[in-house]
Amino acid sequence: MPHPIKHLARGFGAAVLALSMLVLAAPGASAEETLWPILKEQAFGDRPIQENDGMVVIEAPQKVEDAALVPLTVRVPPHVKSKLKSLTIFIDNNPDPKVATLTYGPAAGSGGERNFSTRVRVDNFSHARAVLELEDGSLHMATRFLAAAGGCAAMQAKDPEADVAGMGKTIVRTFAPAVDSNPIWAGQVMIKHPNHNGMQLDINTAKFIPARYVKEMTVKRDGELVFKLDGTFSISTNPNFRFTFGKGEENALDVVIVDTDGAVFESHEPPKGS
């Protein structure tokens, strides 16, 4: 095995040049290229993943303005007819790179565009990835680069009292499609919750504010599972989810949210004429 220091000395000039070019080209890109293979293996083993094959699309703003609140949308275009099995979203360079995994149920729907949106924290320049698993077990990935930093440490509530006062308040909405024949409905769940990531130091106490975040959310339509979401603290304060589901008889939604303290928040959106 060659001595690393000797090797470094030999290639020093070239390495410095390469490094500075890398920094100019894409900050953070070098670190993350080593991360993704590890994340991928942890989540999917050696299963092949099709990249950028048009089965899944990920959207984020061109320019991130608030790294603590970055809107992220994943779309499965209408030409994808298959039922969905799961969707996992990653932000490679976040302290917990896995943002959320959705495991779909029978009420997830098909026959139109399916999508999922939420808002995330971005700690450092990073790729965001959506890995979609179809019914046949095939994996498809879309990737997008996020030029943002500081979202995890700089995530202080603008008005902590207001947030604590309303903690657990949940709003559930359903949206009928514009065209009656469209078998896909849309839904939204918002919950007042700090989603503390345990990474904020308070210099008054010299202690970190303890982590407390939404761990699990189950969404059912007319009693059938749309999806179960396993979340992490990469999701922003006051988690906000938009999603699609298959049209049912009543289109009533039941939502159960559990946080890391074991608190359970349940809510129900009554039937809306289909």
Place this chain on the structure above:
Amino acid sequence: MCTPSLISRKTFLKAGLALAASPLLRYVPAHAAAAQVTEVAPGVFVHQGRYEVQSPDNRGDIANASFVVGSEAVAVIDTSGSAVMGEELRDAIRTVTNKPIKYVINTHMHPDHVLGNAAFKQDDPIFVGHYKLPRALGTRADSYVTANRQMLGAEAFAGSEIILPTLAIKEPTKLDLGDRELLLEPQSTAHTDNDLIVTDTKTDTLFLGDLLFSVHVPTIDGSIKGWLGLLEAIGNRKAARVVPGHGPKSMKLPEALEPEQRYLAAIADDVRRQIAEGKTLAEATKTAGFSEKDAWKLFDQYHVRNVTAAFAELEWE
């Protein structure tokens, strides 16, 4: 006659003095000259910051910083965005008066108003702020320091640090400077959750901090609803003049508030309508409040962030 031993002793003493002084020197960063200040009313001085974001070139000189001189003491109201700038403000005070600097008041938590505090440690003043300022600064100190060191560069950032207030204001409080009093009024959440209005009662001058932006686009880091409500209340006040956190050195009520009220109302109206229409945050950031684009400096730097904050607040109405 000086013996060699005496010379060396002298040199030694000098060296010792220099050594003893060096840790102190680290907290008194090099600066060019006294900050330019204008006396907007008798004994009331304002330094106007530039309409820019922090850079090595402006050394954090992007917010207004003021001081009020009484017969016994001086109070500083905001200290600019670096220890270097704070030191220049201190020099400006010393060209006007030798009275002790007894109070250093911060109108709110933002780094461009507080990072100059370090320059006044040598005066051993009472650092004063809203009662929520310690928590606000305490949980943001790390990220403020990191971000500002990066934006200002090592040279302009040298000596800057977060200094927490030693006097926390929960109820309206008067500070005596000798022959004049300052009235300090803590506000509920508006621009931030720790906005403090300072009034020099002698000249009827209101220091609004960042509750008032002029020319520089407002930035929302508290509550758009709270801010609009507070601006209405401030508009009903009478004052000889107001000093904005960003803008001209001195302005008149109520006209001074009108552009900012119009800007915030434009965002609130657009965002509320889009929420009612079921639009998403991403959609709102592309259109809401863009009618105001040409009315403000630094619109491109802060507007989308403002819409994001407004949306995240108003969607819970």
